[in-house]
Amino acid sequence: MPPKKKAQVVKKTAKSEKGDDGETAPSGGKRKTAASVDRGGNKQKIPSSSADSSLHCHWLMKSEPESRFENGIDVKFGIEDLKKLPDQTGCWDGVRNYQARNFMRQMKEGQLAFFYHSNCKEPGIAGLMKIVKESYVDHTQFDRKDVHYDASSKPENPKWSMVDVQYQRTMKRYIPLSELKKYHLQHRDKGGPLKDMALFTRARLSVQPLTTEEFDFVLSLEDKEPL
DNA sequence: GCCAACGTTGGC
DNA sequence: GCCAACGTTGGC
Incomplete structure (x- = not known):
């Protein structure tokens, strides 16, 4: 299941303290990020427009459009x-x-x-949204009543973050996973833009x-006939 | 509802 | 730090 987003609208008042980029995933290996400290001329943020060159600029986020109850709570x-x-x-909480x-x-x-609509009759891409607030502490991790409460996360050192997203538009036509998959397989064999798409590789x-x-x-698929 | 893939946990 | 057991995701 995708993260469940609560319907909370975050009030845009105070700038929330940004959770410092604490740990890196304990997953796979324990790579210690050479975090912050850069010896020598430590230039925090390179002012040049987009700081990290390694950064991605487009995203896909999954959520469930159909009712499903988890601990008695609908995560739809x-x-x-x-x-x-x-x-x-809204805020994309629960990740x-x-x-x-x-x-x-x-x-x-x-x-x-x-x-992206997941875990539903027809999974696929439903529309576009915009990141309107960069990551900050996901408050639901401290809420015992919340489906995604995390008892192991302490307010002094929060584990989980979320961003705020704003609806932009619905796709001109729904782009089903099945169609994306056909392109993915095709591109894998003959080359093409979707050959390594994370939706399939991860x-x-x-x-x-x-x-x-x-x-x-x-995006170009919107104007094409369904494959 | 099934189950494959894969992330997480915990014993050692 | 390895790895088996377990839990979750999410397509079908």
Whole structure:
């Protein structure tokens, strides 16, 4: 299941303290990031427009558009639910996977993300949203009542982050996973933009990056006949 | 509802 | 630090 997004609209008042980029995923290997300290002329942020060259600029985020109850709570949150929120904006809370979290921490305001419908009759890309607030502490990790409460996370050192996203538009036509998969297989054999798409190579990642080529190709499908 | 893939946990 | 057991994701 995708992260469940609550319908909370985050009040845009105070700038929340940004959770410092604490740990790196304990996953795979224990790579210690050479975090912060750069000896010598430590230039925090390179002012040049886009800081890290390694950063991605397009994303795909999964959520379940159909009702499903987890601990008695409905985790349904489809693109229509986002659209209904005040300002058509909501926080993408509930992500409890380090890689997905780390990708969210890389997100920059203004970047676009596909809203992907997962675990439903017809999975696929439903629309587009924009990152309107960069990562900050996901408060649901401390909420015992929340489906994604994490008893191991302490307020002094929060584990999980979220971003705010704003509805942009619904796709001109729904782009089903099955269609994307056909292109993916085709491109894998003969080459093409979707040959390495994370949706297929990292199937369980709920927040994933897309290259510009992947992103543009998917967008171009809107104006094509379904494959 | 099944189950493959894969992430996480914990014993050693 | 390895790895088996376990839990979760998410397509089908």
